[in-house]
Amino acid sequence: MAKAASRRHLPPGAAPELRRRTDRPARAARHxxxxxxxxxxxxxxxxxxxxxxxxxxxxxxxxxxxxxxxxRLLARARAIQTQSVDxxxxxxxVVDRMGRLVxxxxxxxxxxxxxxxxxxxxxxxxxxxxPADVATLLAVVLAQPRQVLLQAMANRKTGVKLATNLDPExxxxxxxxxxxxxxxxxxxxxxxxxxxxxxxxxxxxxxxRQPQAGLELSxxxxxxRQESRFSLRRGADGTPLPDGLVAGSLYGDDLRLQLTLDARxxxxxxxxxxxQVKQWxxxxxxxxxxxxxxGELLALASTPSYDPNTYWxxxxxxxxxxxxxxxxxxxxxxxxxxxxxxxxxxxxxxxxSVYDGGQLMIGGxxxxxxxxxxxxxxDFPTVLQVSSNVGMVQxxxxxxxxxxWHWLQKLGIDQVPDTDLPGAxxxxxxxxxxxxxxxxxPATAAFGQGFSLTPxxxxxxxxxxxxxxxxxxxxxxxxxxxxxxxxxxxxxxxxQLLDPAVTRTVVNWMETxxxxxxxxxxxxxxxxxxxxxGTAQKAHNGVYIPxxxxxxxxxxxxxxxxxxxxxxxxxxxxxxxxYGSTVAxxxxxxIVEALLVLEQVAPSRPIAAxxxxxxxx
Numbered sequence: 001m002a003k004a005a006s007r008r009h010l011p012p013g014a015a016p017e018l019r020r021r022t023d024r025p026a027r028a029a030r031h032x033x034x035x036x037x038x039x040x041x042x043x044x045x046x047x048x049x050x051x052x053x054x055x056x057x058x059x060x061x062x063x064x065x066x067x068x069x070x071x072r073l074l075a076r077a078r079a080i081q082t083q084s085v086d087x088x089x090x091x092x093x094v095v096d097r098m099g100r101l102v103x104x105x106x107x108x109x110x111x112x113x114x115x116x117x118x119x120x121x122x123x124x125x126x127x128x129x130x131p132a133d134v135a136t137l138l139a140v141v142l143a144q145p146r147q148v149l150l151q152a153m154a155n156r157k158t159g160v161k162l163a164t165n166l167d168p169e170x171x172x173x174x175x176x177x178x179x180x181x182x183x184x185x186x187x188x189x190x191x192x193x194x195x196x197x198x199x200x201x202x203x204x205x206x207x208x209r210q211p212q213a214g215l216e217l218s219x220x221x222x223x224x225r226q227e228s229r230f231s232l233r234r235g236a237d238g239t240p241l242p243d244g245l246v247a248g249s250l251y252g253d254d255l256r257l258q259l260t261l262d263a264r265x266x267x268x269x270x271x272x273x274x275x276q277v278k279q280w281x282x283x284x285x286x287x288x289x290x291x292x293x294x295g296e297l298l299a300l301a302s303t304p305s306y307d308p309n310t311y312w313x314x315x316x317x318x319x320x321x322x323x324x325x326x327x328x329x330x331x332x333x334x335x336x337x338x339x340x341x342x343x344x345x346x347x348x349x350x351x352x353s354v355y356d357g358g359q360l361m362i363g364g365x366x367x368x369x370x371x372x373x374x375x376x377x378x379d380f381p382t383v384l385q386v387s388s389n390v391g392m393v394q395x396x397x398x399x400x401x402x403x404x405w406h407w408l409q410k411l412g413i414d415q416v417p418d419t420d421l422p423g424a425x426x427x428x429x430x431x432x433x434x435x436x437x438x439x440x441x442p443a444t445a446a447f448g449q450g451f452s453l454t455p456x457x458x459x460x461x462x463x464x465x466x467x468x469x470x471x472x473x474x475x476x477x478x479x480x481x482x483x484x485x486x487x488x489x490x491x492x493x494x495x496q497l498l499d500p501a502v503t504r505t506v507v508n509w510m511e512t513x514x515x516x517x518x519x520x521x522x523x524x525x526x527x528x529x530x531x532x533x534g535t536a537q538k539a540h541n542g543v544y545i546p547x548x549x550x551x552x553x554x555x556x557x558x559x560x561x562x563x564x565x566x567x568x569x570x571x572x573x574x575x576x577x578x579y580g581s582t583v584a585x586x587x588x589x590x591i592v593e594a595l596l597v598l599e600q601v602a603p604s605r606p607i608a609a610x611x612x613x614x615x616x617x
Contacts, residue, residue: 090188090225093256094202094215096263097298097478099486102198103216105188109166111142111174114158117181134179138162141173165189190216196305197266198259200321201421201476204308212311213319215257215477218422222480223257255480258487260296265289265594269301272590273568277303280573280583286323286455287591288567292463292556293492295472298564298599299591300421323569325423327452331536332387332580333554333567334448336506337461338396339380341407343502347398350505353379354394356386362443367393370535381509384532385517389447396446401436405429408451410497411464411471417457418473427453448536455552459567462554465503465510466562470494511559519553521585522592526603528559529592533580538572548572553584555592558604566591 065073094103118129131153132146139146142163153160166174171184190205192198203214211217269287277285289299302323306314342348358374360367369375369389375382383391396404408414414429429451435441444450456474464471472494478487510530513519519531531553538548551573555566568584568591595601 091190091205091209091223092225092480094223094259095256095486096198096259096261096266097296097486098262098264099258099484100263101193102259102263103190103192103202106191107168107186108164108189109168109171110161110185110187111163111166111171112183112185113153113160113162114181114183115153115160116157119180121178134181137177137179138174138182141170141177142166192308194263195309196307197263197270198261199305199308199318200302201259201261201300202308203319203422204311206311214321214422218420219257219477225255254483256482258478258481260291260298260476260478261300262298262598265299265591265598266301268594269299269587269591270303270305272587273301273570274303276583276587277570277573280570280575280578282570282574282583283572284322285568285570285587287569287587288323288455288459288565289591289595290459290463290474290565290567291489292466292472292563292565294490295460295463295474295493296478296490297474297476298595300476320423321421323455324419324421325425325454327425327427327454328550328569328571329449329452329536329539330458331448331534331550331552332389333458333462333532333534333552335384335387335392335446336465336510336532337411338392338446338448339384339509340465340498340502340506341404342395342399343505344498345399345403345407347400348380348395351379353377354383354391356383356388356391356394358390360390360393362393363438363440365440365443367443381512384509384513387518387533392446393443396442399442401442402432404442404445405432405435408445411461413451413453413457417454417460419456420475420477421456424456425454427451427457448534452539455567455569458554459565462556462565462567464494464497465506466556466565467492467494467503468500469496469498469503471497507556507559507562510556514555518579518581519555519585521581522553522555522589524589524593524596526605526607527557527596527601528604530556530559530562531585531588533585535579549578551578551580551583553580553588555588557592557595558601560604564595564599564601566595 090105091103093101093105096102113131113134115131115134116128118131118134119125119127120129120133123129131150135146135149135153138144138149142149144163149162152162166184171186174182174184188209190209192202192204199214201214203216204212205216206212211220211223216223269289273285273287276282284303286302287299288297288301290297300321300323302321304318306318311319339348343350355377356369356375358369358372367389370387374390375386375388378386378388378391380391380395382388383395408429413427416426417424429435430441435445441450460471460474463474470492472492478490481487507530510532511528513533514522514529514531518533519529522529522531534550534552534554536550536552537544538550539545550569550571552567552569554568556562557564557566566588568587570583570587573583
């Protein structure tokens with residue numbers, strides 16, 4: 001107001017300059033006027049030189065990066081953008097004939113800690129948490145005492161192994177903690193879901209994942225997955241880029257090794273065998289089931305066994321399958337094979353008979369029946385029913401010794417069986433000169449002594465009787481299959497050695513053993529089953545062990561159309577009443593009953609209806 005008053009009351013004669021000076025501060029406050037002055041040429045030239053130098057330097061730097069450093073920088077960028085994936089040695093899955101898991105690789109994790117980088121979600125980037133904070137979180141997830149974790153990380157900055165063998169669920173919980181400085185390293189671990197059920201044939205891997213036994217060792221090339229190291233480029237956000245991949249880099253090997261074994265039948269066989277071995281205080285036992293038409297083994301159980309998941313807790317002697325690798329004298333279970341050879345050579349008549357006086361002398365050596373009793377004039381079915389040693393010697397004496405030895409060799413007694421079972425060995429057969437040089441060798445061979453073979457070889461030979469004279473190859477694998485696909489049952493195979501009419505005759509004779517002889521314990525209503533018991537002396541280094549015996553039983557079924565062969569062998573059962581009929585037959589019965597159900601074998605004849613109970617009054 002004072003300024004306005006002073007402006008209004010200027011003297012009338014005030015000069016214009018005074019008025020302009022009075023109004024200049026107000027206009028200057030509203031508008032600032034800059035007065036341009038010409039720039040000197042020297043200054044413009046200096047600016048021009050400066051800008052030119054900067055542009056030249058930038059161009060030179062770009063040229064240097066492109067032409068000189070280009071390759072190195074490109075390699076460095078590729079290294080940052082590219083993720084290299086190395087093979088971790090995964091193995092293919094093993095399944096049984098029905099697709100049940102037998103061996104599988106599962107993902108496991110090792111947890112590493114780097115305390116120098118410990119940082120929790122929500123912390124400032126530069127903050128480093130003390131190990132105690134992380135140990136408190138991990139103790140709950142790992143179910144370990146907090147103090148144990150702290151002790152492991154004490155005064156260590158990096159590379160601390162806190163846990164191993166973590167399952168995927170626990171590893172996921174560790175990731176959810178979001179702790180910087182924790183590293184999960186994935187690796188495969190071989191798991192055997194069936195535990196000891198297939199340990200005798202599948203084997204195991206050691207802690208370094210090196211195969212040690214069974215199929216894991218013998219089929220190592222087939223069980224190792226096809227893996228290769230490949231590189232995958234990713235964008236800044238982690239998105240995989242299409243370039244940098246070669247054809248087949250991401251191929252997923254889903255092949256699985258399928259077995260012929262049936263886990264259900266294998267379990268029945270192993271449980272029945274273990275119970276009987278324990279009851280008779282035996283050393284060990286084995287049970288085999290084979291499809292005689294194609295050689296597939298449906299069960300190969302042995303006891304004692306071990307758990308391949310914790311193999312280090314067991315005696316290494318259990319890691320080998322003795323029914324495939326150990327020899328024994330088959331005893332009376334070989335008598336049907338011998339009679340088939342005699343029939344094939346036409347030296348005995350199917351309706352003929354022999355005289356059993358209970359004992360006879362061969363080359364100065366006494367040979368007698370197990371019960372030391374004679375049975376008089378008996379036919380060949382009766383020879384098998386009473387398991388007459390004397391009758392067998394009389395029958396096989398009709399066969400030329402040279403031809404007899406030739407047949408034993410032709411059957412492959414002294415050869416390694418054609419099989420995929422690991423560790424299979426050849427049997428032992430006397431030389432031709434020794435065999436034909438004296439009467440005692442063919443005489444003892446007549447009742448299954450004086451030579452040795454494996455249980456695997458014996459079931460192969462009885463399979464030959466069952467299938468009409470073809471020597472098939474016993475095996476436990478069907479091959480590699482993709483995904484969930486399972487192989488169909490293979491067709492009949494094998495080399496024809498015997499006349500089918502001969503084998504039918506012998507199988508019918510074996511049926512009488514179950515009907516009337518020592519195999520009565522295997523009678524199952526409605527089914528025709530053939531069999532033969534055996535109780536043989538046990539030899540070691542060519543000398544028979546006093547009191548030691550091997551009890552066995554072999555069954556063929558169904559007699560009208562033989563297909564399956566069941567063999568049970570029990571080593572060194574204790575007790576005076578330990579025979580094939582008392583020790584091995586009960587195991588065979590349980591296996592056969594399960595086999596009939598699982599394979600849906602139709603009865604041979606109508607099963608008589610059970611009588612109705614009388615009404616209760």
